[in-house]
Amino acid sequence: MRVAYILPPSVIVSGVSNGVRVQAESWKSGIETLGVDVVTIDVWGNYDWKSFDIIHIFGYGIWLDEFLPSIFERTTAKIICSPIIDAVRSCWLSRIATYCEFPFFRMYSSWGRLKKSDKYIHTYLVRSEFEKQYLLQTLKITQERIVLQPLSYRIMPTANIHSKEDFCLHVSLLSNDRKNVKRLVESAIKYKYKLVLAGNYGSPTFLKELQKLIGNNSNVEILGFVSEEKLKELYERAKAFALPSIYGEGVGLVALEAAVYGCDIVITNIGGPKEYYSNLAYIINPYSIDEIGQSVIDILNGKTFQPQLREHIMKNYNVDVLNHRLLEIYKRIMKISV
Known part of the structure; x- marks a missing residue:
């Protein structure tokens, strides 16, 4: 089996920590271990599209409108x-957006382009019931x-949680x-708990x-970007992990990984992430x-869903099973057949 993976232009030029890229x-590395030949498409590359059995596109946008018709007739x-x-907006607003296009002025919506491209797409692979x-x-x-097809955690913890x-x-x-980092910081200042912020500050x-x-307020610490080894160490040490996003997360892989490392999770009620827990x-x-x-205070004071949460994640989102x-x-x- 030969599979092409195609990422949106915005993801191609973004950092390695981009969630879509991750x-x-x-998925690429996982199914390659099972003998599948996966090619990540380079916009500058020249490809024999007929050589692929599956062409898998991640994301959507106005670029689909030109890309899909150009390859559809050159592949089976x-x-x-x-x-x-x-x-985060309601389904009916997104549905209205599919009609809000003015080709004469070259004004398009991403949802409109996805709707127009639907005739070329055989199957949609979603990560949550929310997306479905x-x-x-x-x-x-x-x-x-x-x-x-749910996502799995990437980083496997040691057998014993510190x-x-x-x-x-x-x-x-x-x-x-x-x-929603600023609100998270404000909550740490108000409730006086220790908060550690890791990641590129932009x-x-x-x-x-x-x-x-x-x-x-010395209880809030900014680490900036950290290595994967340092991230593992933080997962191991932290009692709580918070991802209070105000715009729908697809999954929130960092929270999933933290749960496997024994953290209790504070997660947004917006979007699909809550389904995983x-x-x-x-x-x-x-x-x-x-x-x-x-x-967060409840967790730090000893209220916990662990180890049941860790067991639930490891059973249902195991990387080998999902590969x-x-x-x-x-x-x-x-x-x-189509």
Whole structure:
């Protein structure tokens, strides 16, 4: 089997920690161990499109409109799309957006381009029931064309979880507004718990804003970008992990990984991430500083869903199990006529 992986232009030029890139590379490396030849498409490359059995597209955008027609007639491969939906607006607003296009002025919407490209797409591979329902209600895709493939955690912990320390960890592109870092900091200041922030802070301007917000409060620490080894160490030490995003996360892989390392999780009630935890996490309103803060305090004071949460994640989102499942999905799709 030969599979092409195609990432959006915006992801290609972004950093290695981009969530879409991480998802694609994780799936690629996983099924390559099972004997699948996976080619990540380079925009400057020249390819024999007829050599592929599956063409798997991650994300969507106005670029689809030109790309898909150009390869559709040059391949017999089944085209799969993982739309990577992290929208916060309602389905009906996104549905309206599919009609809000003005070709004469070259004004298009990403949802409109996905709707127009639907005739080329054989199957949609989604990461959560949230994404599935969003496709069903927004583009009116039939259920038979949507397949659920959850994500797995990337980083395997040691057999024994170290004793935990009384602090809350957060990992993200800190300057990204949807990560809600400033409210998280405000909750730490108000409830006086130790908060450790790891991840690229984006720009010196944002870092100055964050430092000004923190002021003289020594309980908030900014580490910046950390290595994978350092990230593992933080997962091992932290008692709580918070991801209070205000814009729908697709999955929130860092929270999933933290749970496997024995952290208790404070997760947004927006989007699909909460589906992964089976009521074994603190599901909060990310706009409420008090809900964020009180949940973290409860964890630091000893209220826990562990080790049941860790066992749940390791059983249901095991990387080896999901790699085999992805391969079986590809095989099944190859046998289905368009």
